[in-house]
Amino acid sequence: MVLDNLGKSIRNTLKKIARASTVDEKLVKEVVRDLQRALLTADVNVKLALKLTKEVERRALNEEPPAGKSAREHVIRIIYEEMVEILGEAREIPLKKHRILMVGLYGQGKTTTSGKLANYFKKRGLSVGLIAGDVHRPAAYDQLKQIGDMVDVPVYGRPGEKKAPKIVREGLEEFKHTDVVIIDTSGRHSLEDDLIKEIKLVGKVAKADEIFLVLDAAVGQQAGPQAKAFHDAVGVTGVVLTKLDGSAKGGGALSAVAETGAPIVFIGTGEHMEDLEKFDPARFISRLLGMGDIKALMETASEVMDEEDAEELAKRLMSGKFNLIDMYNQMEAMTKMGPLKKVFSMLGFVDRMSDEEVEALQRKLRDFRIIMDSMTREELENPKMIKSSRIKRIARGSGMGPDEVRALLKHYNQSKKAIKGFSGNRKLQRQLMKQLESGNLKM
Ligand SMILES: Nc1nc2c(ncn2[C@@H]2O[C@H](COP(=O)(O)OP(=O)(O)O)[C@@H](O)[C@H]2O)c(=O)[nH]1
Ligand SMILES: [Mg+2]
CATH class of the missing domain: 1.10.260.30 (Signal recognition particle, SRP54 subunit, M-domain)
Structure with a gap:
């Protein structure tokens, strides 16, 4: 599971609360310390981790549990709420006819994610087409074609053609009766002017409804500034964080991107075409914390x-x-x-x-x-x-x-x-x- 270690250590903390005989200041302080340690170990920004735990402490010590809830349930609820708060609102990607432009630096997972998204929409009953807009990497077309074959989705490309806007224009014509058109693009090693220029140019032709920024979660908190730079430059409508599987820095990337205000819409959790999850902060945190288990535990904890x-x-x-x-x-x-x-x-x-x-x-x-x-x-x-x-x-x-x-x-x-x-x-x-x-x- 994604962020396995973070989940495990917070789950243990929640169990501690669920089993506690009383919720007192000492327990709250201990829990806050545990939480801080868990968040920092998962690379969450120090300031953010402190802000979150301070808020948990303040609310746990001052708020009265709502009617019918025990103090233990209330504290667990607070932790859950504050963690969801960090990740921001969920953004729904509608299942309808639209165009998606994939942007991001080199090697972040754009091409792989294009395939995963194609698979995602196809499985939900929409027709999908992929456009190979990466004109810089020699084998870029072959890679996308291979991925397209895997998920059984047609790929439009022109190996050898150097003008991305041209390919995109032709691809859109080819797929004009297709529901979801996903445009893969070139990356660079860093955010340079000519990359931005190219994206803007391609963007004009593509007239995409969605611009998805693909970011590798392994860069941790660095994902934040990267997301912000792209967001400012081309106005991304959604971020896909990839390689969250087994990334110790995933907590850092998730929280840093969320903080920039660029909505995280999907997460990549592996190399296979199925390894893509719709990102819903409440659901994600609920699963991470094992809220279902905790609830069951709480019901029986006294016995x-x-x-x-x-x-x-x-x-x-x-x-x-x-x-x-x-x-x-x-x-x-x-x-x-x-x-x-x-x-x-x-x-x-x-x-x-x-x-x-x-x-x-x-x-x-x-x-x-x-x-x-x-x-x-x-x-x-x-x-x-x-x-x-x-x-x-x-x-x-x-x-x-x-x-x-x-x-x-x-x-x-x-x-x-x-x-x-x-x-x-x-x-x-x-x-x-x-x-x-x-x-x-x-x-
Ligand atoms: N473990 C893992 N690997 C991924 C994920 N997404 C992409 N990759 C790998 O990252 C590498 C670069 O991906 P690619 O799609 O070519 O990146 P691009 O240069 O942005 O198009 C490939 O080896 C992918 O298999 C993911 O979610 N998890
Ligand atoms: Mg690529």
Whole structure:
């Protein structure tokens, strides 16, 4: 999928919100930090990323959720809305008789996209013709002809002819009864005067309804200035961002182009003729964030924790491995009242927890989290090494008393003992395994 990494990291952030017991300032700040990191990693402009996350933070902390919505749903909604906002409005390309002129620098994907568009319109029941207006690259006609054959669309061209306007004029005559005529043109290595001159000349003859600028997303934020320059010069009606597949800089290109006000109409997601998607910001972001999944998750979040997490934790418990990080996860799982509650009650950790007990556990968990934040990774993984001088340091660092740190360690040692007993108890393990396998862990 396009922008896979960005999607994954934001989806994880949203899941964090969906599973949170309460939405407080701490969670919002954490989410904002996560979001910033995800956006910057996807090459989104720093200023834009900060603007977006600031707005998310402001709205999440100040806006009341609308009636019938939980605070968690509301925060997720805000993130979604702000991300759609960055990408601007959707622009519909009508399915009717019209002419499209393709422009852009060399190698951006004009010819490939011409073929993809031909395929797109043809599949939707329109007749299509392609005109080979690139007169500079020697094999340009052959390339377009090959692509035309692939999607079964006629190609008009004059190999050897050096005047693009002439070819375009003849091509338009040839295709005068065709619904959609797509004109491929030459590019240059950079935006030079003579390229602009040529496009303007071809544009006059073509009298195109649409001028599509084709831009390679791999250039990242540089796509913005390029889009702007073309937009100012020839007035593009739509941008096609290509090579968004596997491009780490896709987030940068998308947001930068959107910011110029040139509407993104399609995105190219691969080398094949089918790899073209109509660009609809709301749909794109919704899919990127997995809004459908998040919604489903939210509906069940209060009862069930992520099955993968549950299995992972259960497996670790069975192996007898247990450090402070595991304990933290385990306690967190308990406060979620999730499937693991069953496991824990089997382990004799909890019988039945009342709401007050859950709340007390959550308070304890908050303290534990603060204390554990002051521990080093080494200490978390190997709590045995935490002796009195370390206890003092951790207490100072977390603003808690040494007694509270000791209480955490005591709780840890007790839990560890229980886990040890469990990992030595084959019968109990088999029982748990059976439940895991039957998928019966959910209560
Ligand atoms: N992965 C990927 N490659 C693409 C995409 N669009 C075009 N390409 C490739 O980019 C290269 C240049 O494309 P071309 O259409 O010849 O560019 P032009 O010079 O602007 O006409 C070709 O190798 C295409 O296969 C895309 O969306 N994804
Ligand atoms: Mg070309």
